[in-house]
Amino acid sequence: MTFMEKLKHSSQVNRSLVCVGLDPERTKLPECVREKEHALFEFNRAIIDATADWVCAYKPQAAYYAGQNADEDLKLTIDYIHERAPEIPVILDVKRGDIGSTATMYAKEAFERYNADAVTVNPYMGFDTLKPFLDHADKGVIILCRTSNPNSGDLQNLVCGGKMVYEHVALLARDRWNYNGNAALVIGATYPEELRHVRELCPDMPFLVPGVGAQGGDVEKVVKFGCDRTGHGIVINSSRGIIYADKTENFAAGAGNAARELRDLVNSFRD
Numbered sequence: 249m250t251f252m253e254k255l256k257h258s259s260q261v262n263r264s265l266v267c268v269g270l271d272p273e274r275t276k277l278p279e280c281v282r283e284k285e286h287a288l289f290e291f292n293r294a295i296i297d298a299t300a301d302w303v304c305a306y307k308p309q310a311a312y313y314a315g316q317n318a319d320e321d322l323k324l325t326i327d328y329i330h331e332r333a334p335e336i337p338v339i340l341d342v343k344r345g346d347i348g349s350t351a352t353m354y355a356k357e358a359f360e361r362y363n364a365d366a367v368t369v370n371p372y373m374g375f376d377t378l379k380p381f382l383d384h385a386d387k388g389v390i391i392l393c394r395t396s397n398p399n400s401g402d403l404q405n406l407v408c409g410g411k412m413v414y415e416h417v418a419l420l421a422r423d424r425w426n427y428n429g430n431a432a433l434v435i436g437a438t439y440p441e442e443l444r445h446v447r448e449l450c451p452d453m454p455f456l457v458p459g460v461g462a463q464g465g466d467v468e469k470v471v472k473f474g475c476d477r478t479g480h481g482i483v484i485n486s487s488r489g490i491i492y493a494d495k496t497e498n499f500a501a502g503a504g505n506a507a508r509e510l511r512d513l514v515n516s517f518r519d
């Protein structure tokens with residue numbers, strides 16, 4: 249199955265548009281797992297077991313593993329998702345972007361070394377830096393368009409050629425870059441009007457929408473403005489809001505409840 253097929257299937261089977269972000273920080277883990285060998289993986293494993301019925305995707309952010317000298321925990325985590333919940337796609341969040349020869353190695357890292365189903369990429373350097381990812385027709389390539397952070401407008405809202413930079417990205421991703429039908433966009437939940445606008449520009453593209461939970465994005469607006477005409481088309485990511493919902497040894501049950509509650513809240517706003 250391709251990433252796009254897998255995502256459609258998982259969101260239907262679990263009736264969910266929710267993605268759990270697996271961004272564990274060692275100092276924030278409950279004491280009962282913090283001292284274990286492969287503590288980040290052990291934490292993730294319990295979270296995956298507790299949330300697998302409520303989500304359409306998982307999204308580990310690679311910096312949490314690279315920055316804490318825990319690449320092996322990332323590999324163990326992705327392998328575990330494929331084994332425990334093979335219908336749920338894994339989005340490896342790395343936001344890569346570099347010249348073609350280097351990007352080819354980044355694509356190998358994401359799709360061969362880590363066996364991810366999709367990857368996040370940065371379009372700043374242009375098409376030739378995205379092509380090594382887009383050439384993998386079975387994998388999803390999720391392109392930063394209008395990001396959730398406070399200063400995302402510094403560059404993304406600049407007007408050139410009569411359009412804002414993020415609008416150019418959306419149109420390129422919809423048309424020229426989507427030759428394999430595997431392109432998607434990142435639009436932050438913190439910018440609902442931009443989300444509505446990009447949905448108008450790109451009626452059929454999937455969007456990864458981070459920024460609910462810890463960053464305060466409005467879930468109702470995300471659903472109302474972001475869903476496509478079939479009531480799908482968005483993957484709403486929450487990381488800290490789910491994985492740290494309960495900071496005690498009951499963390500996994502807390503994460504399971506938080507994921508189910510977010511799924512139900514999202515579904516309550518769907519037509």
Ligand SMILES: O=C(O)c1cc(=O)[nH]c(=O)n1[C@@H]1O[C@H](COP(=O)(O)O)[C@@H](O)[C@H]1O
Binds near residue numbers: 269397486
């Ligand atoms: O590509 C992303 O996932 C991403 C894009 C963006 O615009 N904003 C954003 O927060 N993210 C990621 O989404 C996650 C958000 O985490 P929480 O704020 O804890 O839910 C982190 O892994 C971020 O790196």
